[in-house]
Every structure is written in C-alpha cells, then in structure tokens.
Amino acid sequence: MWSCWLLGVLAVAARVVLAGATGNRLLVVVESDVQPSYARFLESLDRRGYEVTLRDAASVKKDDALYDYGERAFDHIALLVPELKGLKGALAPQALVQFAQDGGNLFVALSPQLSEAWRDFAREFSLEFAERGTSLVDHFGYDRERDSGDHTAVLVGGHRAHFSAGGAANPIVFSDATRAALATQPLTYRGIAHWIGPNPLAFPLLVPPSTAYESEVPKVSGTGTDAVLTNVEQLERPGDAAQLLVGFDATAPDATAALASAVQLRSNSARVVFVGSTELLQNPSLDNVVTRAVVDDMTAWAFQEHGVLRVVRSTHERCRASEADTRPDYEEEVGVATKMYRIKDRVYFTMEVQQYRDGRWTAAPNDLDVQLAISMLDPYVTLPLEASIVGDVTRYTGTFRLPDRHGVFTFRVNWKRHGWTYLLSEDVAPVRPFNHDEYPRMLSSSWPYVAGAISTMVGFVAFCIQWIYLSSSKVPQKVE
Incomplete structure (x- = not known):
C-alpha cells in the first residue's frame, strides 16, 4: 500500500516538474471526429506533465472559454482546426492575440485546406500563407513509399549532394540530437508553406528544401510507370513570379520561406508557433523517430519547456x-x-x-x-x-x-x-553635478587665470614701488 502511494506521489511530482515554465494547463482545440488521429500526439503531451483539456471549436467559441473571472483559464492553446471558417468568440483573432499578450502561448497547426480566417490571423504576426488548395511540391526529394504520385510528400532534412535539403533552422528550439538526426534522416512533410514578413520578432523553425516550391497539387493521370503529372506549374525565377514560393526563398533576406515558424511577443516573450502541416502531428507521422523528435522540440519550445530565461x-x-x-x-x-x-x-x-x-x-x-x-x-x-x-x-x-x-x-x-x-x-x-564644496582646491584648468591675476598684482606692486622711490627733483623749466 505504501509503495503504491509513493509511486502515485512521484508520478504527480513528475507531472508538475516536467511542465513548462509558465504552467501546465493546455487547451487542445480539435474536432471530435479526428481526435483519434492525434492520439499519440496527445499522449506525449500528457506524459510530459500537461493537464490536457480537449474541446471542439463549437464549445470554445464562447466569449468566456479562455478566462475565468478575468484570469487565464489555460496557460497554452494548441489549435488543430485548420478548416474552421469562422473565428468568433474566444477564437476570434483579437481574443487569441489578447491571450498571447496576457502571457499565454499558442501552437497553430494548419494544412493546405486552411480557411481564409486563419490566413488573416497569421498576418497578425507578419506571416503570409500560400493560397488555399496549394501544397509544397518537390519533384526531386519526395517519399516514394508515402507519396501518392503528386510529389507532395516532401522529404525535409537528410543529405543532398548539390542542393539544401532544408531542416531545423534554430539551434535553441531544437536540441543537438534532433538536429543531428534530421541532418542524416529526413522527415516526410505534407502540407503548406508560408513567407515570413519584415517582423524582427518572427523566425523560421523548419525550412523547405531548395528544390521544393509551392503550387497547386499536381494531378496524376495513369498508374505505375505510365503515371504522368499534369497541370504542373512552370517553375520560374522568383523575380519573374512574385507569387511563387520556392525553397531558395528560405535563405533570402527579403522573403524567408518556412514550413514552421515562431514569433515571440515583445512585451512578455509569449510564444506563438505556426506549422503548415497537421499531418505532421498525426499518428502515422509520429511513427518516425525523427518526426517525433522535431514535433516534441517544437511543442516543448512553444510551451516554454526550454529556451526560457x-x-x-x-x-x-x-x-x-x-x-x-x-x-x-x-x-x-x-x-x-x-x-x-x-x-x-x-x-x-x-x-x-x-x-x-x-x-x-x-x-x-x-x-x-x-x-x-x-x-x-x-x-x-x-x-x-x-x-x-x-x-x-x-x-x-x-x-x-x-x-x-x-x-x-x-x-x-x-x-x-x-x-x-x-x-x-x-x-x-x-x-x-559636483556640489560647491566637492570641487578640488585648485583646478589645473585655472592656472592661466591664476597666473594672470598674480602677474597683475606683481605689476601693480612694481609700479607702486617705482612711483614711491621716483626722484623728487624738479625738472628745469625752459627760459624764453
């Protein structure tokens, strides 16, 4: 009995210790019909000590869903509803921004089917997502086992001989072990990319390969070796096609491309993370060890488990x-x-x-x-x-x-x-400044004035002496 009680106390203590620096109350907004696909993601959060509360979008739209008597009811929010069209009530952009300004952290996972409301919300942080229905495409680096033939199962990370393979961009967010693993073994990314605007507080977390680009999903006609891609957007230079996002933009100073990015608020360092793929958080993707490590590092940073000073x-x-x-x-x-x-x-x-x-x-x-x-x-x-x-x-x-x-x-x-x-x-x-009695008795800069005063006094004394001892004999007058 005592051993069971001790194990229970240690388990509770571990849950409290492993939570983020700002708290362990986590609200996960996800539709009930897709909750089973996020089972492993939710289990990892629970195992790390978070008090996970699951709600669908309809129940969170209430105005008081995020606050109790003016105080935050949650420390973190994970939003996994990319297709939600109306952001109202507690999910209104103004309410979510206010939640972050009050010290809460946000983790937003989107997909190629994101609604225009989420694109508008991302613009609050100077992030511009691609058009609805588009996806990241790479004809040179794609997962041949998981790809359906349209080359949207993009391999991020690993090693390529001549071009950048993308990967983890920030060494503070991702651990050395995760970055080393991602440099040798890629993860499969199926989602949408975005640009990071001129916001000095925003920075990329995952960057796309240089051979990838954002486009409408190519259509596959035929099967097997006879499969042919149609409606493939012609890949032009970024200067000729301003709306075309390519992997080379990830290193451009004026248009940074990213698959996942982060923003820290200036006032309180609250963290907001955007990921362009909900599939990255679902059960099949988390079977990959590298994918799980990347997702764990991103959520740990977003919920202030590390990188906190x-x-x-x-x-x-x-x-x-x-x-x-x-x-x-x-x-x-x-x-x-x-x-x-x-x-x-x-x-x-x-x-x-x-x-x-x-x-x-x-x-x-x-x-x-x-x-x-x-x-x-x-x-x-x-x-x-x-x-x-x-x-x-x-x-x-x-x-x-x-x-x-x-x-x-x-x-x-x-x-x-x-x-x-x-x-x-x-x-x-x-x-x-110095008080009147704190100046030194003699300033070096005053020597010219002192010398002038002394020379005047010496001259006056010399003149007086000469005047006193001047001969009193009369000067002979001129006789006419």
Missing part, C-alpha cells in the same frame, strides 16, 4: 575609493543600490540570470553576449558584461564610468535573440 535581480552601486568615501544617506546606503550618482562616478553593475531546464531553474549559459546601455535620450555608454556562474545563477557584471553629464539616466539591458526569452532590465538613477 529570467532575470533574478539586477543591482548597481558606486565603486568607493575607500571605507571613508561615503555619501549622505539620501544618495546611497552601503550594500543597497545607489539612489543617486555624481558625474564621473565609477559604477559596478550586476545582473543575475537563470534558465529553465528539465523542470527546474538553473544557471543560464555564460555566452549570451549581454550588453548594458547607459542612456538618457541616446546611449552614452555601451558596455559588454562578463559572465560567471555562481551556484544556480549566472552573474553578468561590468564596471563603467559615468559621463561628464548630469541628468536622469537609465541603466538598460535589452537583450533579444531568436529562441531565447527576452531579457529586459531597466533602472533609473539621477546623476548630479
């Missing part, structure tokens, strides 16, 4: 020359962040950062290239911080000298990298 604390204080170098209490207290600085003071800045990994908070990496900016209207000082791991935190430190300019300065760390939670630390401190 937080600022534990940040402090700054004046570097004192000695113990006798003190200031009034209204300016600073020993061991406490300084309240006010003086121009040209030397300041020691410290920021402690942690990373969420394996269900607990540990020290963050020490190679994040964090910088501190000291600014008023524009940055006056930009300082790279040095990292050192101390216990379960990573301490970033730096020493700098305040400029010869008084005013209200902001000590700001604004660090943004794709895949990591944004680090934002801001503190405001006034910087005053």
